[in-house]
Amino acid sequence: MTPVKLYTPKPEKVYFFGTCLVDLFYPEAGLDAIRLLEREGIEVLFPEDQTCCGQPAFTSGYQQEARAVAAAQLSLFPESWPIVVPSGSCGGMMRTHYPQLFAGTELEERANEVARRVYELTEFLVHVCHLKLDDRGTPEKVAMHTSCSARREMGLADTGPALLSQLGKVELVEQARAAECCGFGGTFAVRHPEVSAAMVEDKTAAIVEAGAQRFVTSDCGCMMNIGGRFEQQKAPVQGEHIASYLWRRTS
């Protein structure tokens, strides 16, 4: 299931695949991720023609459409640099499902090659950059919500918390049932809105009960969901993408 990944030394350059949710709703998170990478002395290449990894169509069963969209992304990374994605969901799509999607097609080899180069952002910061952080923020209690794709599909339950634990003034609190899904699930939230709402309701309650003033996540889908629920409740808990949080507290 979780592939064993052998991590390369820190490269000179990386490709950055921003994802459509970041592009459209949380562009600052994308830029902060780029800044974090640049601060490590890495040149960040942002292929201008990137759009979406194709996952929404893929998980909705629209296989041909997903394949067409994914195929368009495959040609964006011609050199052998790692591809950093600030999302476990899109990262999981590219690493796990691209090879399945193109199996038996003429793009199979390229899909496999691209998949091998895909890193989720926190994974890359921890395992390749060996990032060291110097916290300049004020004391705060924070809960981390690791997306299900990062946790299960990519096997990255620990990288987000590992980064947060370097922030000296941040107290990382663990919400009850931390590993349980927040209820986003892409089109699940709109196909089964009531079930999804019950799930996000429990998630926000757990974060509040843990005493967190803020939740941090590495996936914008979860942020949109959990944050949107908090906002509607007019709860004081704020959500932030981990890239922005790390950049903000250490710059």
Added chain:
Amino acid sequence: MSEQTSGVYTYSPRQFHRQAHDALGNPQIRANFRKAMDGLMTKRRESFGDWELETLRELGANIRMRALAKLPDLLEQLEANCEANGIKVHWAEDGEQACRIIREICESHGATSVVKGKSMVSEEMHLNAHLEEAGIEALESDLGEYLVQLNEQTPSHIIMPAIHLNTDEISEILHEKTGTERTRDVDTMTAAARSQLRERFMNADVGVSGVNFAVAETGTLCLVENEGNGRMTTTVPPVHVAVTGIEKVVEHLRDVPPLYALLSRSATGQHVTTYFNMISSPRKEGEHDGPKEVHLVLVDNGRSNIYQDDELLDTLRCIRCGACMNHCPVYTRVGGHTYGTTYPGPIGSILSPHLMGLEETKDLPTASSLCGACGEVCPVKIPIPDLLVRLRRESVGEGRGNVPGAGIKRTRKEAAAWKGFQWLATHPAAWRIGTSMAGRFKALMPSKLGVWTEYRTAPKPAATTLHALVKKHQAAKPRVDKSDKERR
């Protein structure tokens, strides 16, 4: 088609949304499931403790894959060995035929009373209703199944059938249906059920059970249980009929210990169940108890169709432990009846479409956030999330078309929306213009975005896209190279 009845109303997978709505609005149901699932998840985790869980799961998957690879040969071997041991083997194409076979066995013995051990296949084929139509009473003897039957319901979980009921509700059921005095004492209620059911075991003409593993090399039927009702059912009545799906066969006896270890731990977090009952023949000459006749009914009911396809095949690895539902955040919220199928939860959502067709079950493959918890705990490593996506493909007509009802969910409107998405996402210049005028993006989202905002504020497209921000960012500063790494 097959609909599940209850005292309250009829459950059907077609009504998933309505049933989910009702369950979500029922605090008792919510609390009962949450408490039970939390307990089961904790117990499972603890029970594997120092075990090499991943190695064991690997072996479990491997044993099941081997059995499926040799399935036709193993079924023939099982049949030959059972027959040699004196067990009569029957084959049924579907549930209807299996019901008929069992009814005829009952009738040939003039049976009027059947006692049943837990069998999900018998639920799948609606055996009780079939027998009752023929004037044969079928009584469930597993305590949970007994309670559910008294309450005129169907099981809400494949391992813990009465998990949707709490102590007070059960007390009321026993009082109303059997005259047992109301009590909150579980031992008292259990003792009452014991005495009621013992009388029935003694008087039953036929015992019907399921099978957990059927061993081809020895012709042995293995039953896993805690209560002892399975042993009663398979030992006390003069005739025993075991009914099972054709996929339950394993090759060797030595394949059983790993699967049994996985099953008991995954299902209820027990390191072992109270009884492991292995039946290889009817009562032999000189033996003093046990049934004089044992029958095995092998049921296909869509399984051989699943078997045709390399990807769907994995569905048949299932050993029916229920761990996927115990860990499913959707099942935990809505409970088992909401699915309206014999098998609820993630395994139900990948199995039911084959048994009932996608027309009936089209809402089930989407009733998952694809969080992956089911696949993570599955003791035989069924890639449940991948299979859910596969069935979504079949639903919208972009799969192989080999699942009954394929394409049923495709609508012109939705297909056009995804084609639109495809066009935009493969035309980067248009994408950049489109996203920078973000309002238009809404048109791409599935039509029901409205409901999102019942529970959450709407996501607000940012004033500037990442594309634009990056452009500005790159223009504002010189290219970073190694020498000015500390520039900041």
Added chain:
Amino acid sequence: MSARDAILKRLRERTDGPLSAPESDFAVVTHRGWSGQERLERFERWIASVHGEVVHTSRKGWTEALARVLADKGVRRLALGKQHPVAAEARQALVDTEVELVDVNRDIEAWQREQFESVDAGLTSTLGGIAETGSLWLWPTPDEPRLISLVPSIHVAVLDADTLEDTLFDVVEKHGWANGMPTNALLISGPSKTADIEQTLAYGVHGPRELVVLLRHASAAPGDEK
């Protein structure tokens, strides 16, 4: 075509072609390498965790332990075999006690209600035990039929310490189960139980409420083993 032939034909003429069968590595369910002492401790810990009661005794003095257990539990009618040494020795030891011995070597049809309603306990031998799970291994015989370990409220099982194996897999392999299975083979781990009423454990739902294991050690006297 019969259902049988039609099903087998579909399975054989599989659309995606024949499947290849993987080999299995069973290392994870064997080779525990426990000492006799470790086996004993594990067996006892696990069977106790599921409400099984272990009474240590010796090969020589075990019937005294049996008599004490029966007296403590108020057993008046005990069902047991005749030929197996366990049954024979028990009969000899109990002949002058209050306990009435109930013969089980008769067809159940002749005494079903009696067995269900007026037998307090069943005594059986065992063929061995499993340390990893705290399980007893029984192959019922005409001398000790299937139901005496199930129907009476108390099941007293006699287990020799030196017959413990590490795992179920070891039992199946070492004792060559695949070469010939009996009518009924049983593993028993504790008394009958259910958690079907709101996850609350209750014992004796259908089968015995109590399981007592008389664990016989080769040499030492009862009470001073280990």
